Amino acid sequence: MALDLTPFLSNNAKSMRRSAIRDLLNVANKPEIISFGGGFPNVLTFPVDDLKQIMAELMDEMPGKLLQYGSTEGSVALRKQIAKRYQKDGVNVGIENIIITTASQQALDLLSRVFLNPGDTVLCGLPSYLGALQAFWSYQGMPIGIKHDEEAEAVVSALCAIGKKPKFIYAIPDFQNPSGVTMSLERRKEILAVAKKYDILVIEDSPYKEIRFEGESQPTMYSLDPERVILLGTFSKTFVPGFRLGWVLASPEVIDRINVAKQSADLCTPIFSQEVAARYMEKDLYDKNLAKTIDMYRQKRDLMHECLTKYMPEGVTWTRPEGGLFLFVTLPEGYDSKELFEIAIKENVAFVIGEVFYCNGKGQNTFRLNFSYVSDEDMIEGVKRLGKATAQLLSK
């Protein structure tokens, strides 16, 4: 019989929560299922030939460096390239403001490790990215939800009144996962003003900002308050998730704390992928590839929108985000997307139920659809199946 681990588990381990998305996606793993579940980029956006060439080039030039341990803060060449991108937008940063992480998920984990004590509250969107909620729970943090149109000061002052002042505010201001909502400049300023007034840190999680199809780009929250805001960037959605490359942009003091936490987490992020990414950017290939990716995703967003209009029964609504990878769908009040999921799986189509993104246990009548990953052909067929499944649910 397997050893019962319960008496050995730490309190942190006991408060960890399994990803409902990963569990759902396991169900949706069969080849006949068209999945709108994961937040995966489209494989056709991966610049395979350019990367092959750069990898061969670097293996000739610097095999010893490429296959060696790297520094905890990460490749200087890569940090320079990342800093340059922010400098281009007028943000005054240098490599001392940047640490490379094993993609953004590690940054969320390290920040939770550095800042959260058991019971500490974190203000986050309703809905919000599940992986961030998981990181907060892992350190016994308590995510508290705020709707995108709710007054931030009212929520924060109510929490302060019961001795639960948030340790930080967690925001995904651009094309939020899962809602697709982008914060206006006024909202950004409102949140920063509240953070300043109540002395709270702000985490700006920013994987989608560069994937804008139309409309005007908003300034990062970091650029509006570089002392208080900790920005998380990643190449996972704009380049290749398999490299597992992200970064934290923050004051040198915050970077130093994260550095110490990272030392005990994984010593360093693989230097191989860092140097390849740096060379890719030095050759000015990154922006060219990204422009093509944005065109592809814009077209896919439009196609999904069109298909939903065509196949979804009346009463169902969805967002039309100006960027990012997701649409968020709302069923009429009283219907549960978990029930829809059961029907949809029988129709060989999958998505992520909205409830998993709501730290207050609500959102039953919502679900998330990814439009970046599947082929156009599968998208049309998948939404058709989804429309059929939804019609079955609504006619019950």
Ligand SMILES: Cc1ncc(COP(=O)(O)O)c(C=O)c1O
């Ligand atoms: C808002 C947000 N933050 C962070 C991540 C983690 O991405 P990665 O660890 O691949 O950088 C994701 C992935 O979907 C995300 O949507």
